Amino acid sequence: MSYISIIIPAYNEENKIKDTLESIKDIKEIDEIIVVDDGSSDKTSEVAKSVKSDKINVITQSQNRGKGYALNNGLKEAMKKADIIGFLDGDLGNTASEVEKLITPIINNECDVTIAKFPPAKKKGGLGFVKNLAKESVKEMTGVELTSTLSGQRIFKKEVLEIFDEIPFGYGVEVGMTIDILKNNFKIEEVLVNMTHSETGRDLKGFIHRGKQFYHIKKVVRQKKKEWR
Known part of the structure; x- marks a missing residue:
């Protein structure tokens, strides 16, 4: 039997973290849930x-x-016991229970990593520049086309995570990890889930966030091209 740990990095998620935890705590396959409160100014920990x-x-x-720091902190604890480790965001609420769909292919040894593929966003977000950059960068470097490269909801076999000295920092974390995983010949499967979480809108804050994402992804892709040339 596999020992499964789920790591949830959370920052100011006092309104969602309870529903997120309640929806996964009774999933029999999950043995451990590690919440890493990333210095919240609200009552996330409480x-x-x-x-x-x-x-x-x-x-x-x-x-x-x-x-990235929060994930690394949680991994130090999870790696002690777990054979399978998952990352989930703290704002998934009741829809976090969909993680079962990500766990099953790993347990059945159908792949090494699963990535959650979300349904289309309910409100208009950006113009697609960040998603396209992530998708095309992974395809260019690995030959594999994935549609959910930016999704942070992932389940890994332990041996996949052992290739990393630490999880990359910044908004390019998912893209950087995906490239390294595929370059090391591990198999990734995208799984359609009915998860929802906080969406970034077309306001100033949203565009600033996506600008940071774009910059970080460009930076991490340049770094990976140097590492894998």
């Missing part, structure tokens, strides 16, 4: 700790260090 389950372990960072 709310997470209030959810009754022996599976839940809440790690509270004193300051906001970013998603």
Whole structure:
């Protein structure tokens, strides 16, 4: 039997983290849920700790260090026991239960990594530049075409994560990891899920966020081209 750990990096998610945890805590395949509160200024840690389950372990960072740092912090704990490790966002709410669809292909040894493929966004976001950059960069470097390269909802066999000294930092984390995983000849399968989470709109904040994503992806792709030439 596999031991499965789920890592949830969370920053100011007091309104969603309880529903996220409640929806996955009774999934029998999941043995451990590690919440890493990334220096939240709200009550994310307190709310997470209030959810009754022996599976839940809440790690509270004193300051906001970013998603990559939080994932690495959670991995230090997960790698001690787990054979299969998953990443989920804290704002999935009740739809986090869809993680079962990501776990099954791994348990059945159909692939090494699963990535959640979300349904189309309900509100208009960006103009597609970031998604296209991510998709085309992965295809250019690996020959594999994936449509959900930016999705952070992923399940891994432990041996996949062992190729990384640490999870990359910044908004290019998913693209950088995907390139390395495929270059190391691991198999990735995209799985359609009915998950929803906070969407970035077409306001100033949204465009600033996507601008940062675009810059970080460009940066990580340049780095990967040097590493894999």
